[in-house]
Amino acid sequence: MDALYELITGSDLGFWWKQLLLAVLIGAVGVIVFSVALVYAALMTYLERRVSGRVQSRVGPNRVGPLGLLQWLADGAKMILKEDVIPAAADRPLFRLAPYPVVIGVFAAFASVPFGEWLIAADLNVGLLYLLAITSLVVVGILMAGWASNNKWSLFGGIRSAAQIVSYEVPTALAILVVVLMAGSLSTQDIIREQGGWPWDWYVFRQPFAFAAFFLYFTAALAEGNRTPFDLPEAESELVAGYNTEYSGMRFGGFYLGEFGNVYLMCAIATLVFFGGWQIPGVSPAEHHGSWLWQIVGFGLFFVKAWAASFVVVWLRWTLPRLRVDQLMSLCYRYLVPLSFVCLLGTAVLMMLVPAGSLFDSLLRFGTFGFGLLVAAIFFWRVLWHIRHVGDRIDLKILARGVRGRFDPAIQHRAYGAFRKQQKQPEESR
């Protein structure tokens, strides 16, 4: 991108030719970013449906393509084929316009997401600010949709969503500000470069306040993306489908993709801000910069981290019940906002008192990392404890053998045999 830019500006073409070529370049990059964002958002819907299937002990879509991986193509094609209904009572121009801010707000933000060291459309020096600002455009679209539909459910959904997104912008921004304070830069690439490959070099584990800021960010971002447990704008039990009640066809598809793109986006921001982005453990930035191999590995790492975070988001959605509106608002203003201010202040104080690289700094870093490990260990221990106490219905050994059995028919046969035997005498395995 930069090289092409230099090439065009450095060439001896006329002024207008240069401008034209630059416009083409920007357009091409825009198209690429849009396609990538589209595919990521669509894959997010697939992930959502598969994971929800597994959570509910179902299979999830598995008919279109291998493992149902092309389900999003079928959905997208269908939404284009559907009739685009505009209600007679709707405010026509606003109604037609409303999906665009949502789509633009989410997909334009992908321009500043660093998928790899070289894989970023625009490394802005105000990158994080840009990400936060452009995603706020979503509110405009949602409010427009809610108002223009001339439907009480849409209006409720739109107003709820606007209140929620505007409120939760504050703790999100404050939590990210913690890291900005530590990195001294708003550029997404600079923030990643400041971190290292190893987990204790990530900003989450730098010091306790950053660790807390990560959880604050994650909670607030869930609410900002209208995800359960904060999906009040589309609560089926109260509002029919929230702000997109009256939308059909591809206009609804815009909202749908915008919502799922937003999920990926918030996970990508979490990855780049807190989890070291594309940094590879044990590879110095200088080595990383010059090598194609490390570029690809870095891209893979970012991909894996962001999708793991997305998995957690989906997992939370199908695990937690929904909050009430007043609970949501009090959670934001009474807990998240003050706590994120505390984190910000604490970080500032620590940065003043503890010089980087000192013994106390290392202690803080490894202490936080240890604490994080401890939390994870306790969590998995509890999960295993629950699985053990469910009794004969889930057996990890059988599960593991079943996974291996996918590739080995002999093991598969044995695993199923063991499972059947266990089903016959359930009381023995307790």
Next chain:
Amino acid sequence: MTTDKPERELVVEAGPEGGLVVGPIDRLLNLARKHSLWYMLFGTACCAIELMQTGGPRTDADRFGMVFRSTPRQADVMLLAGTITYKMASRVRLLYEQMAEYRYVIAMGSCASTGGLFQGSYAVVKGGDLIVPVDVYLPGCPPRPEALVEGLMLVQQKMEREPWLKKAHGKLPQPVDPWPEGAELHR
């Protein structure tokens, strides 16, 4: 109508007034349509319990890409799940009219198909096809989830056989004005 091409590329549906030819592009579009059959979250009586069950683990409708949408605008298929009373009839009709084209209707269970055991009742519509055009009738009281999945697959087969732009909309049986003049709106 006959053709030399193999059936894989061209589906010919012979009817009394000629045939329908489904070309390869239509086939591709139909493939997308049939694998993304979203049904409306709407039940009028006890069949709705089986409808919920169909989305559950045993007969996982999501395998075929069928998920529920709670608003008629985004739904492709409407399941008349249960007994329809005259009071509900205008609402059923309204919901059908709110659905975006293309749209299909499955009459689920005896009551929605014919009125079922309520033939003598003064309050029950004797069959969903008297208010909306029905594509698939499912017997049963209520039909098992497996039967409902079969009904949804029949809708898929029906989709496969039609050029999507020229979907022959079933002639509406007897037009019902859900909001006749002078009547208060039931909102």
Next chain:
Amino acid sequence: MSQIETIQARLLELVPESSWSDGAAGDPFAALPADGWHAACLAVRDDPALGFDFLRSLSGVDRPADDRIEVVAHLFSYKHRHALVLKTHTGRDGGALPSIHDVWPAAEWYEREIFDLLGVRFEGHRDLRRLLMPEDWQGHPLRKDYREAEHYRGIPTRRPGYAAPDRDEP
């Protein structure tokens, strides 16, 4: 004195115009004239010895032979754990009764149902609309001489080829 006799004695004290029947085929009941209906209901609710605080059911019966429609209230007292059946009646054509929804709020929808299916108007009811049938429905289906129309808003009320046993004899 048994419980029912106590209730009977007290009821006759409170509402002298009530006539008691021992109900050969069912529960014993007290029949009241229509104009004393509301006062009697209020009395049996507020009297400390009777204390009927719960309206179990309010239903209507069409009696074309006597040319009247009976309205039956099943009452229960949580305090004393006893029950009572009260009856009143009104004419079939343009019959009206005082509403008791201010005595027991549960009566509001029961009265709407009786109005809907039997055509008894309840005076003083705050929202007397049809409950079960559509609002533009003609006639009252639970009357014995009710004949269903062939169409309702263009929907045929009979499925071709299906027997409708109740339809053919009045």
